Amino acid sequence: ETGVTQSPTHLIKTRGQQVTLRCSSQSGHNTVSWYQQALGQGPQFIFQYYREEENGRGNFPPRFSGLQFPNYSSELNVNALELDDSALYLCASSYQGSTDTQYFGPGTRLTVL
Amino acid sequence: KNEVEQSPQNLTAQEGEFITINCSYSVGISALHWLQQHPGGGIVSLFMLSSGKKKHGRLIATINIQEKHSSLHITASHPRDSAVYICAAHRMYSGGGADGLTFGKGTHLIIQP
Numbered sequence: 001e002t003g004v005t006q007s008p009t010h011l012i013k014t015r016g017q018q019v020t021l022r023c024s025s026q027s028g029h030n031t032v033s034w035y036q037q038a039l040g041q042g043p044q045f046i047f048q049y050y051r052e053e054e055n056g057r058g059n060f061p062p063r064f065s066g067l068q069f070p071n072y073s074s075e076l077n078v079n080a081l082e083l084d085d086s087a088l089y090l091c092a093s094s095y096q097g098s099t100d101t102q103y104f105g106p107g108t109r110l111t112v113l
Numbered sequence: 114k115n116e117v118e119q120s121p122q123n124l125t126a127q128e129g130e131f132i133t134i135n136c137s138y139s140v141g142i143s144a145l146h147w148l149q150q151h152p153g154g155g156i157v158s159l160f161m162l163s164s165g166k167k168k169h170g171r172l173i174a175t176i177n178i179q180e181k182h183s184s185l186h187i188t189a190s191h192p193r194d195s196a197v198y199i200c201a202a203h204r205m206y207s208g209g210g211a212d213g214l215t216f217g218k219g220t221h222l223i224i225q226p
Contacts, residue, residue: 033213042199043156045213056212090156099144099163099203102214104156 003027004093006105013081014113021076021108023091029103031096032074034066037088037107049074078110086112116140117202119217127225132187134220136200139181143203146214147174147185150197159185159198190224197221 003026013019025032031050035043045058049068063079072093078085088107094100118137126132136145147159160167160174162183167174171190176183187194201214 035213035216042201042216042218043214045215048213058213092156099161101158101161102146102148103158104148106153106155 004091004103004105006089006091006108008108009106010109010111012111012113015081015083017081017112018077018079019081019110021078021089021110023074023076023093023105025072025074025091025093026103029093029095030072031094031100032068032072033092033094033102034074034076035090035092036060036085037090038084039087043090046076081112083112086110115217116204116215117200117217119200119220121220122218123221123223125223125225126190128191130190130224132190132194132222132224134185134198134200134222136183136185136217137181138183138200138202138215140202140204140215142181145176145183146201146203147183148199148201150199150219156199187222192224192226195223 005024007022033048034046037043046060047054048056052068065077068074088109090107092102092104094102116139120135144161144163146161148156149159150156162176171188173186197219199219201216204212
């Protein structure tokens with residue numbers, strides 16, 4: 001069992017709305033990365049947080065933002081939802097970033113109508 | 114051309130066969146991950162390696178840094194091995210902030226009884 005949880009499991013929103021997805025990291029992990037996985041594609045890196053600071057970002061617009069809290073849980077916020085934002089959103093926690101074993105959550109399936 | 118390429122994209126084999134999945138990358142890396150994804154989205158880390166070879170049960174992962182190539186082998190394959198296998202690279206630190214993983218598109222493996 002990975003110990004990484006995500007909520008909600010599924011979510012349906014309409015275009016233009018805002019959404020917040022949540023991730024609870026495995027105990028002791030201070031790094032969390034968020035990924036977007038479109039249907040049939042590999043995950044794409046959104047950003048990474050280390051000790052509550054964003055320390056890396058992929059090719060995603062500013063309407064994708066995040067937070068990491070002192071207990072190392074985190075949020076992914078997406079504003080002004082677009083149809084193409086429909087995807088599986090995955091978080092992965094680790095102790096020391098992407099050169100450490102990654103523990104993935106089960107994902108949140110977001111559908112934008 | 115993707116920075117991480119996997120082959121084959123799809124593989125169907127009979128139970129007991131020896132399976133090889135290949136991964137090539139075009140950038141300098143500090144680590145390469147092999148991951149397993151089951152239907153519904155859950156991703157499990159199988160291996161993280163930066164050199165040589167690792168073995169866990171019936172799974173073996175190798176990497177050749179000079180050739181920028183890694184392989185995942187499954188011995189005595191079983192229907193429960195059916196899943197998508199993904200290789201993901203962590204690019205060598207560029208000094209501009211952390212990078213997440215860059216994923217291949219995955220290999221869909223089906224093991225028939």
